[in-house]
Every structure is written in structure tokens, then in C-alpha cells.
Amino acid sequence: MYRFFTRTMFVVCAGVAVAAPAGGQPAQPLIAIEPFANLSARVEDDWLARGLAETISADLEQAGTRSVITASAGTEESTIATLQRRGRELGADWFVTGTFQRNGQSFRVTARLTELSVGATTESVVVDGTIDDMFALQDRVVAGLLAKGMPFGSSAAPITQGNDISETERAAVEEPVRPSVSTVVSEPVDQKVQVPDDFVPSSVGPGRNRTDDTLPGLSDEAFGILQGRPRVRPMRTDSPPTIDGRLDDPVWRSATMLSQFVQQAPLDGAPATEETEIYIAYDSDNLYFGFYLHYADPTIMRANRVDRDTAYLDDLMTVYFDTFMDQQRTYDFDVNGYNVQGDGILNSGGRRGRMSPIPPADRSWDTLFYSGTQIVADGYTAEMAIPFKSIRYPQQAPGVEHRWGFQIVREVKAKNQESIVWAPMSRDVQTFMSQMGVLEGMTDLSTSRNLEILPTVTTVQAGSLNTTGDFVNDTTPEAGLNVKYGVTSNLTVDFTVNPDFSQIESDRPQIDVNQRFPLFYQELRPFFLEGAEIFEFASPINFVHTRTIVDPNFGGKVTGKVGRTTLGFLVTDDTAAGKRDDPSDPAFGQNAKVTIGRARYDLYSESHIGATFTDREFLDSYSRVAVIDGQFRLGQATRLNFIAAQSQHRDEDGNELDGPALGALLGHTGRNFTASTFFGRTDPDFRTDVGFVRRVDQQRNLTTIGYRWWPEHWIINWGPTANYQLNFNHAGIREDEVMGGGVNFEFSRNIRASVKADQTLERFGGINFHKTSYNVSASTSTNRLFTLRGNFTAGDEIYFDPENPYLGRTVQTRLSTVLRPTPRLTSQVDLNTSRFTDIRVGSKEVFDVKILRALSTFAFTDRMLVRNITEYNSFSRKLGLNILLNYRLNALTVFYVGYDDHYRQADLIPDLMDDEFFPARAFRRTNRAVFMKLQYLFRY
Secondary structure, three states, rough: HHHHHHHHHHHHHHOOOOHHHOOOOOOOOEEEEEEOOOOOOOHHOOOHHHHHHHHHHHHHHOOEEEEEOOOOOOOOOOHHHHHHHHHHHOOOEEEEEEEEEEEEOEEEEEEEEEEEOOOEEEEEEEEEEHHHHHHHHHHHHHHHHHOOOOOOOOOOOOOOOOOOOOHHHHHHHHHHOOOOOOOOOOOOOOOOOOOOOEOOOOOOOOOOOOOOOOEEOOHHHHHHHOOOOOOEOOOEEOOOOOOOOOOOHHHHHOEEOOOEEEEOOOOOOOOOOEEEEEEEEEOEEEEEEEEEEEEEOHHHOOOOOOOOOOOOOOOOOOEEEEEOOOOOOOEEEEEOOOOOOOEEEEEEEOEOOOOEEEOOOEEEOOOOOOOEEEEEEEEEEEHHHEEEOOOOOOOOOOOOEEEEEEEEEEEEEOOOEEEEEOOOOOOOOOOOOHHHHEEEEEEEOOOOOEEEEEEEEEEEEEEEOOOOEEEEEEEEEEEEEEEEEEEEOOOEEEEEEOOOOOOOOOOOOOOOOOOOOOOOOOOOOHHHOOHHHHOOOOOOOOOOOOHHOEEEEEEEEEEEEEOOOOEEEEEEEEOHHHHHOOEEEEEEOOEEEEEEEEEEEEEEEEEEEEEEEEEEEEEOOOEEEEEEEEEEEEEOOOOEEEEEEEEEEEEEOOOOOEEEEEEEEEEEEEEOOEEEEEEEEOOOOOOOOOOEOOOEEEEEEEEEEOOEEEEOOOOEEEEEEEEEEEEEEOOOOEEEEEEEEEEEEEEOOOEEEEEEEEEEEEEEEEEEEEEEEEEEEEEEEOOOOOOEEEEEEEEEEEEEEOOEEEEEEEEEEEEEEEEEOOOOOEEEEEEEEHHHHHHHHHHHHHEEEEEEEEEEEOOOOOEEEEEEEEEOOOOOOOEEEEEEEEEEEOOOOOEEEEEHHHHHHHHHHHOOOOOOOOOOEEEEEEEEEEEEEEEEEOOO
């Protein structure tokens, strides 16, 4: 404080004296210095805003310059135009603006130098350190401004007040390099990325000085929870770029530029370890991005030629948009070094990532956008054009600015899964959308309505084995149509006739032997996945499970947002219900009618109330459910959810049931401490034919608690967890009680491990069984060649025989590896095993199931690839083979050729007559299909 006081007094005493030049001396240019903006928005640090300006002014005065400290800009934006106006009022030639950001003890200062006569920010200086190094950081900022060629003072003039800047510090300022975090063990060098034919042997950029056009946040209620968050204003252009991945278009030389980024993981708030440059522009039709992703060691870059939406193991460059800025729904657009596109949707009820507030996106959403990349000597460059037609956003009157939530995330997988962000994020804040920055300033976006017509033509030859051992083939040509129309920029209508899903990947195999409750299978069909997030909300029951709609003949949807209300409405006609063997059955050839509706009203950030209705009608039977749900954000890291539902059900025999389901969840997720508690009740008579209910007749309580320490060394973080669950049926009988605990570890070099133990009481068949089980899991991804994950469980388990249940021993394993021998070839091999032994008679084996699945893709070109899935189940003795070749022009224009083959051991095929010429234990083909499908997108 003494040093700060003396510097401040120096400014007060000398400010007038330097206003006039000494006799015979030419006047030095006047520098205006604005109080620095507090990006961290911590009130206790507000004094630094003017303190930094004053001490930097004092250092510049000593270097022989003239300076004046201005009043704070307040809510006025520090654009070039406003700086020029204020500079004229002060008689200033140059303007220094800046920001500071504090995260724990880490501290970053950014200063920008604007030459008012030319109206351009010519240089920026970024220094990082700790709060204890405050004055050294200020000295480095001044030295950086002088060293970067300010046409006043002298770069050689010493700063004599306090400690002089060392030669090492001066070198760091002259060629700034963000320091890597020394406490984290560095990665071993990855295999070098295969050099493509279009490799550019030198760094290629727009050829402009590095600046950062981030604007400080404003204290304006119009920003809602994003008050004080960083802002950026993209430049409007009349010369859009050619999207080829090369940053040689004129627009990039003047586009808005972002270059200051920090880590979100592994060390939130620490300086990014790699340099990143982002360029942003827009016109009436598209939002444009240019990316230059530098690598100090380019051999660590991870990029593979894989199918769309599957590059999750690569170094992705992602932009996120919360277009309604309501923290309810966010768009994700990403690309890797080989121009593999990805897109998805995040919603406020979605799960966050593993120890990360950045949640994984729902990749089922596909839309049209354009991108291009090139690999260069020190990384890769990329361009992206996102049509405004591809997203929903609020309509604005002509001239009125759009304001969206905005975030940029760059991943460097080789460096402990490093995630680099533009708007700083903290693990002390639970949610992702409340930590976004703001994209603003766009006006007069195109008002043309989006019309997409997607016809499909499919030819299928399918065959199956009949009971006499003959293989019967049938060829079926089919045509379908999908239409999407943007009624407004925020409301969309979808319609489909005879949808075909031939190309969809088969369900991932699950072990279904000795399962007490039904297994859940994810929806994979595009029509039902589009807009599915609207029907999702936190609940122990999946009230909308569209896999119950088996064979739709047609369907229609309306999705969007009107004011603060999000709407979703779906109707479909399901032919599967009437596929009966007996033509005299009244249900023969009849269709089921399914209706699903939802409305959600946004209360405040990441908080809403909603209502959902589902109805399935078939002949005189019906299944109806009404649901009310809510979500409330109770602070930065705490959230409350509730649901209340009522069902009415009548089956085809006329039996009627009705019952309620209730639930509430309170959860807290912070950097160190996590906890949640849930209470739920499902009535014995609750039924739904549109949703998925694993279990009824339960009153369930579940509490979990955990803590994490962050040594941020060779152990990045670790900590214990504990859980307790108690479940009664409605007769008051205890059905389940679970007490468990474990420890989780995250190491450097992308290694994770956990151990867990559970003590369980489970009641089945009127008998209480006491069980103990142990679990160990681990994963590693140390280089781009392979990723390995494993899970091992051993302990007691019930044999669920309704007539004679008993306690035995189980050993279960799940192993998965992803192999990437070349960027064009990726293969994932999964092995699931489950072995059960009867310990009543020694260790007699009851069953031993092994399921092996291999999924491999090979990319011939950027547009054409082949996928193979091979599966084998040792218990059912089934073998499956699936090959799919696809040629993709864009996200929705694709040509497919597929082959699907299934075999089974002959003596296990039901109702198959004996064949004396065919060995009973040999494999026989049971099903085979060959198909071709073309879908082509017409967009207007």
C-alpha cells in the first residue's frame, strides 16, 4: 500500500506540471487512461479500477510522457467512436483502456492502446501473475506498451519507482507467451498428426496485429444474470468470406478479434497454455467466424477423419449461442482440424460434464452450416458460416440490436483435457449458461422464412429364415417426405410422411439376463430427436419416451418460443399397434394415435415451470398422463426441481387404473462440495404407454454427498463420496436400503480412477437379501492413438427366479477401447461380461455372458466413409454384421448403401425344424437386409 500511495501522490503533485512542455521542447502526445474494467465483478476489487490507471499513469509520466486519467465510462461502451469523441474533449492523441480479472490468487491485466487519429486499437498487452505481484504486473504493462512502439516517451527509459523490470520480464513483455501451469505434469508427446495433402508449411493468418476487442460487462438489468459478463460486438460486412479454412479474405483484416482466453479445465481461471485468435463478422444472412488455433508443439494436436458429430475425442473449436439469453436452451456448433462438423443442443435441465460446468450437447439435433479448415505449421485455421435460418432467435424491429448469450470453447485434449474459454468460468457456479458472455450489436437480420423440404427414397431387400429352414426374401421400395417451415424466426413446424430409419445405428447391446426391471434404450430416430429437448425435464420417470411409437405412418410437430413460453406439440399415427396375426382380431390393421404437448414458462435464469400432456388412443383403450414440473435456481450452485403427475389408463380388455407420481430434487454442485437429496413417490396404479417407468409402488429417498480437493499437481483433484438410499412400498414394507461410499481421482495425463463399495438390502419374493458389492473403474487417454476405459464389479447378487430366488456371486466387467492408428481409421471395441455362480453348492456357474462389439469407421474422403458394426453374444449365440457406406454433401443431404446380416446357432433358433444335413451347433443366417437410401435437402 505504501508503494501505491507514493505513486498516487506523485500523480497528484506532478499532474499540472506536465501539462505544459518545457521551453523549447515539443509537446509530447497526451495519453488518456480510462479506469480499468473489473471483469471478475468482485466488489472488493473495484478500487483497483482507478488504482491501476493511476499507477500506470505514474510510470508513463516517469518515462517522459503526458497522461490524464479520465472518469469511468460507466454504462457507455468504450467503442472506437466513443474513445475518439472523449479524446477530442480531452485533447488526447492516444487512449489506454484495459481490464483486470481475478480468480483466487491468479490475476490478469489486459491493456489496449488506441491511436485516436486513425481510429484503431494498435496494440494490446496481457500480463499474468498473482495478486501479490500487482505492482510488478503494472510495471510489465507499461514496459509492454513502451516496447510495442508507442510514439512517445522512450522504450529505453527506466522505470525507477520501485523495482526495475528485469531483463527476463522485459523479454516476456516484448514477445508475450502465456505461461503454462507448472504445477501440472506435462503430457508425453502424441503421435504426430498425419500431414494432409493441403498442408500449409507456414503460419497463415489475416496479417494484422493481435488485439482483443472484448468489452467489459455492464451493470444493466437488461442483461439479466449476465450483468458484468464480457461482451463482444461482431463487425457487419458487405464482403463475406469464402468458407475454405484460409484466413486470407479481406473481411478478417478488420473483423472483431478475440485473443484473450483462460482455462476452464483443468485449472479454472488459469491462463490458457495455447494462443487462440477468433475473428467475428456478420451480414443479414450469416454469422461468420475465423479461427487460428496455435500449438507450441503441433504434434500434440488431435484430429481424426470421422463421421459428423462423432469427433468428441478430438481438439474441437466450439461456439455456443443462447439466442433468447434466457439460460434455457443453447446451440452448439463445432469443428475439428479435419473439418468434421458437429452441432447440438444444450438445455437447462441437462447434465453437466464430469467435474466441469460445460455439459455435453445433445448431438441428435442436426442443421445446416458451412465450415472449412486447413492444417498449418503451428496448428490449424478454420472458417465457419452459421445461417440465421438454422437457429431460432427472437424477432427484432429494424435497427434494434440482438443480444445473445455467447461462449467460445477450445479443447486441447493432450493437456489434461484442457478447455479454453473466452468468458471466464468457475466450478463454484453450477451452470454453464449463467457463465456465458454476451454477443450484441447485430441488427437487421434476414426476415425470410426458412423452408426445408427433405424427400427420401429407399429400396430395401429383406429376408428371413422361416420354420422350415427356407430363406424368404422380399423387396420393398418406399418414399418419404419431411418438411420444416419456420413460421417465424422462433417458431418451427415439422411434418413427416412415411419416415424411414434404415441408416440408424442399431441399439448398443445390453446384458438382459437375470434383470429384475426393464432395460432402457435411447431414441435414435431423427424425426423424434429434433426438438426432443423441449420435452425433457429432470424426473425419475421418462414421461416422453418416443421409442414407444414403433412404426409411425406420419407425424407433425410444432416447436418454438413465444415470449417467455416455450412450446412443443407432437402428433403421430403408429401402425405397429394393429400388426396382429389374426385378421379377425378387431385390432387388426388399426393404428394408435399419439399426442404429446408441452408448455414451459421461464421465470428467471435457468428457472421455469412447465406442463406436459401425453395421450395414446387405440380402439377403446387409452393412456393419458398430465405432468406439472418446475426448476428453480437458488444461487450459483444450487437448484431445486419438482414434478407432479397423474395418470389415467385403460387397457384393451377394459381394465382401468389411475395413480399419481411425485418427486423433488435439491442439488448443490460446487468446486469442492457436492450434495443432493431426492424424494419420489410412484403409485402402484401409475401407468403410461408413452413414457418409460422402470418401477412403480415405491416411496424413495436418495441422498448423495461428496467433496473434492484440488492439489493441481500430478493429482489434479480427488475426493470421497457417500450415498444412502431407502425405499418403501405403499404398504410400508422396506424394499431397498443402500449405503455406499467411494473415492474418485483425476490424475495428470488424462488418467481417472475410482473405487466404490455398497452395502445393500434388497427384498425380492418376500425375502430380504443382504448384499455387498465392490466397484473399480479407470480410464486413460494419454495420446491420440488409443483411449481405454474399464469397469469391474464383484459381489453378491440375487438370482431373480420368482419361484426360487437365492443369493449368489456376480462378476461383471465393461471394457472399452478406441483405436486410432491413422486419422482416417477409428475403431471402438467394447466387451461386456456378466458371470453368475450359485454359492449354495460351491461355485456352480449359472450363466456366463460375453458381448463383444466392434464399431469401425474409415474415411475415404471428407464426404465418404464406411462404418462397420460387428456384434457377438455368447449367451444367445447370436452374431450380427452391419456395413454402411455413406456419401454426405451436408448435414442432411446423404446417400446411403447398407448391408445387415444376422446369424444364430441353429439349435437355439425357436421353432426351426431339425435339418439332418445342417449341424445343430453351426450358425445359420436368420435375417439379412440390403438397402439404398437417398435423402436430399432443398432449402428456401
